Amino acid sequence: MRELTFTAAAREALAEEMAQNPAIFVVGQGIGKRGGNFNTTTGLYDLYGQERLADVPISERGFVGMCAGAAMTGTRPVVDFMFLDFILDGFGELVNQVAKMQYMSSGRLKMPLLLRGCIGVGGSSATHHSGNYYPIFAHLPGFRVALPTNPYDAKGLLKTALRTDDPVLFLEHKSLLNTKGPVPEEEYTIPFGQAAVVRQGTAVTVVAFALMVRKTLEACEQLEKEGISVELIDPRTVAPLDVDTILESVRKTGRLLVVDETFGPCGMGSEVAAQIMEKGFDELDAPVRRVYGAHTPIPYSAPLEQAAVPQVPQIAQAIRDLVAE
Amino acid sequence: MNAPNKEVLLSLYRQMLVIRRCEEQLARSYQAGLIPGACHTYVGEEAIATGVCAHLRHEDAVFSTHRGHGHALAKGVPPRQVVAELYGKVTGCSQGRGGSMHLFSPEVGMMGTSGIVGPCILQAAGAGYSFKLLKTDNIGVAFFGDGAVNNGAFHEGLNLATIFNLPVLFVCENNQYATEVPFTYSSKNSEVANRAASYNLPGVAVDGNEVLAVYRVAGEAIERARKGGGPTLIECRTYRTRAHAEGMREAGYRSIEEIESWKARDPIPAFRKQLLARGYRAGELDRIDEEVKAQIQEAVEFAEQSPWPDPSTLMDHIYSHSGA
Amino acid sequence: MAVEIVLPRLGWTMEEGTLVEWLKQDGDPVKPGEIIFTVESDKALNEIESFDEGVLRIPADSPPPGTTVPVGTLLAYILAPGEAMPTGRTTTAVATTAAAPTAAAAVAVSSRRSGPPISPRARRLAKQLGVDWSQLKGSGLSGRIAERDIQAAARAPRVSPVARRLAQEAGVDLSTLAAQKPGARLSRQDVEAALAAPPAAGESAPLSSLRRIIAQRMGQSSRETASVTLFTEADATELVALRQRFKEALGPRQQWVPTYNDLFLKLTALSLAEHPALNASWGEGAIQMHRQIDLGVAVDTEAGLVVPVLRQVDRLSLQDLAEQSAALAENARTRRLKPDQLQGATFTVTNLGMYNIDAFTPIIDLPQCAILGLGRIALRPAVHQGQVVPRHQVVLSLSFDHRVVDGGPAARFLDTVRQYTEQPHLWLGR
Secondary structure (H helix, E strand, C coil): CCEEEHHHHHHHHHHHHHHHCCCEEEEECCCCCCCCCCCCCCCHHHHHCCCCEEECCCCHHHHHHHHHHHHHCCCEEEEEEEEHHHHHHHHHHHHHHHCCHHHHCCCCCCCCCEEEEEECCCCCCCCCCCCCCHHHHHHCCCCEEECCCCHHHHHHHHHHHCCCCCCEEEEEEHHHCCCEEECCCCCCCCCCCCCEEEECCCCEEEEECCHHHHHHHHHHHHHHHCCCCEEEEECCEEECCCHHHHHHHHHHHCCEEEEEEEECCCCHHHHHHHHHHHHHHHHCCCCCEEEEECCCCCCCCHHHHHHHCCCHHHHHHHHHHHHHC | CCCCCHHHHHHHHHHHHHHHHHHHHHHHHHHCCCCCCCCCCCCCCHHHHHHHHCCCCCCCEEECCCCCHHHHHHHCCCHHHHHHHHCCCCCCCCCCCCCHHHCCEHHHCECCCCCCCCHHHHHHHHHHHHHHHCCCCCCEEEEEEHHHCCCHHHHHHHHHHHHCCCCEEEEEEECCEECCEEHHHHCCCCCCHHHHHHHCCCEEEEECCCHHHHHHHHHHHHHHHHCCCCCEEEEEECCCCCCCCCCCCCCCCCCHHHHHHHHCCCHHHHHHHHHHHCCCCHHHHHHHHHHHHHHHHHHHHHHHHCCCCCHHHCCCCCCCCCCC | CCEEEECCCCCCCCCEEEEEEECCCCCCEECCCCEEEEEEECCEEEEEECCCCEEEECCCCCCCCCCEEECCCEEEEEECCCCCCCCCCCCCCCCCCCCCCCHHHHHHHHCCCCCCCECHHHHHHHHHHCCCCCCCCCCCCCCCECHHHHHHHHHCCCECHHHHHHHHHHCCCHHHHHHHCCCCCECHHHHHHHHHCCCCCCCCCCCCHHHHHHHHHHHHHHHHCCEEEEEEEEECHHHHHHHHHHHHHHCCCCCCCCCHHHHHHHHHHHHHHHCHHHCEEEECCEEEECCCCCEEECEECCCCEECCEECCHHHCCHHHHHHHHHHHHHHHHCCCCCHHHCCCCCEEEEECHHHCCCCCCCCCCCCECEEEEECCCEEEEEEECCEEEEEEEEEEEEEEECCCCCHHHHHHHHHHHHHHHHCHHHCCCC
16 A cells, blocks of 8 residues: 655645535645645645635634634635644634534534644744644534544544534644555545554553654553553544543553643543543553643753653553553 | 615615614613623614615625624514524524524524624625635625724734735724723724725725615625625714613713714614605604514514523534534 | 550450451441451450440551551540541551551541452452452552452462461461362361371471460470379279269250269369369469369360360359350360460369370479379279279379479379269269
């Protein structure tokens, strides 16, 4: 099977959908002729022109609000933030308008709005270009949040995002953009709310998000040699979150570790732990444990940046500790 | 643009009366404790909603603000649906989920009143973008107050509308107070229409209590937009003779004399006078009065008799597939 | 109201004991008379009753079951419902963790849990498999009992905590024992029996605690007493006839038929009443004359020699004596004796007659000053009224401690015993 980079796979999804649906248009900075800072729209401007690949001035509230209005009136906008951090200037529009529009209108207005951007810590991007924030969006009713971790998932999830009538945050970890993986030629989509069991195991269940999936896989290779069999689950979407797959795994292993780059308080680990505690209390052989990023703005210098987020040795040790508990 | 004919004139008159009688009724109901939450009435500003919406189709998208009953009614939401909504009944235009500040009726192009100042400007621009992309000649219209024009949304929205040449009408209802803060306090530029020049788009100021003036100015701007001529900013100078919201004080931040002077410029008696001068019979106008009165009466009865929403529907419509 | 539950003094010389197991759990209601825990001391397992009514509360730093602690060590409280556990009294047990200043508050919060921490999954599995986890320890770093611990326990033999500790001390392999008794819960008796079983040739057997105690006492007695043994032969024909008549009369009426041992106990007690010098104990610088005649009765059990005590035998009717001695013997064999039933004898009687022993030199049970050994009652040729006829004869062997009593008094005592043996009518009415 052919191998594509994460970026190429996502772009292929966008290209295929734009070809099929003339109502899809993209706004952002540099997504027109330039093809996107992260090559998200390379080649599309030549196909569809300025009306569908529209560079916009730096005014996030403005173009998020504008795209909300467009989504309500028959088109399907894609807002390409480049760095997701910039979405925060449009937070009011997102929370009060975008997330609530379907509800307020009793379902008579749809909100087929796609919001995409790069997330995550790496490359010393420092505190204004390293945000994740997805637990916040997962917390609010009205949003769908997709977190693909490989090219196959990127394409499948982006296609689904461009066919759903809900507002979707499509978040791409910047350290995954150049990773490669198999992508079929045939058309496929991946539904939201369906986790992937990336690795089967018996001793402990690990749930990881975004880049942490790859880091955990690295840890698993070492742990296999030590005789620790890890079952690794990638939820792929945090809203909706596939708790059933996690629960089924915990029934098997009795132990659960959640690994996430975002902050501890009110984070993904808290949510998964609470749900598994509620639904699978008697399955647990040990408390649910979490590995999460340090509760701090992300620093610039490499040693500080590395210390701020979970690394492979830390993840491996957390798994060992949980098994030994 | 043609001068309005009899049908148009009488419908303008009727529409203003519908808004007036409905708002008076809502004020009464509010005082009777039948309306919870907030209620921002449009009394004195009827000419603006009426004059603008008279040109609009159902497919045109209107985005309004917290003082939006007039826009909802002028856009075609039946009074019974507005009253029932404020009463919290399931037969309201938002099925009881929205109340005064979240009136929705996409079927007639009423894309929502809003509890937040500013987003309507952006969303109207977005509607303009859609209509342009979809190659229709529908337009987006935003109604907002003087309190919105210093907001980032005003700046960003007008800028986006002008660089993309979008078919949008930005209607500022300058009633000179944002809650209790005079416009002259919040802005060194005491005008609104002249801001359009910064965006290189046309800006027009008009007497907002003169329905025919609003009708003419709006008509020109709308026609221009439909023909691909881009956005227009219209500043309607007007006044609300009641408090910012029902239950709040009417004066204190403004003088009784000021209020009285604007009451004397009430758009409805003024228009009636004009119609009589044009030769329309009083009897005909009175009949319209009576019909509107009855219509509002029926709306109130309808609202009172309507059922409440079922709590089991609480979680419906958060997502496009409920429960997903 | 808080009533302190401490390790009780169960015997005169008891200084320490082992808390074996809680029969009521932390938080359980308790009524007076209900057994709340068991204690092991010397040779017996003791059930301890509550004197009070209330709620049992076991502090977190209470000595865990299996620890040996001094008499008086605080184990628990009985509280009124809703009453808080008192603070400030720390336990003095041998194997407890130090109580931090905030431990009392922590105890009040955490004491909802009774027993060791256990994961929900393990708890559920234990219920399914019928495993009692209250004495288990978690194998993981957290100390929490986990699924794997329940699985291991289910595979492991079921053993009472006492037996487990005993086996551990004595080096008995529980899994071998369990194989002999599949599905059964191994008790202390099982372990003791295994220990008492003679070792195979060429092997050595570790000492049981009972053996240790016997060895210590016998050795001490041999070393310290100036032991002299007197022998005399008594004509027991009358006694035999008497017993036969008891058997014929009482047996069909389902009443207790006195054994020979019972008859000898009674006549010995009455002999002692006439010779109080033999009913005395050697003490530090003094000889203690006893007011009561409490006879120790040697019983041979599977695990070893045990000597329960019958009180005031001189005052007991033969009926009562027969009943009591039968009960004591049974309890001795099943190791259910209480410590006070093993202490305080003033004189001991030991009978090897059933093994066809005629005479022997019994060892004095300190601090008593004498012990009577009974041989077998056998038909032997004897001179009776000038004729040589077969008569039932029995040899009486009396060992006495010459430090306490001299030969003369001892001999006179033994002669009385002989007389009472030969002529039961002399004492039957008493």
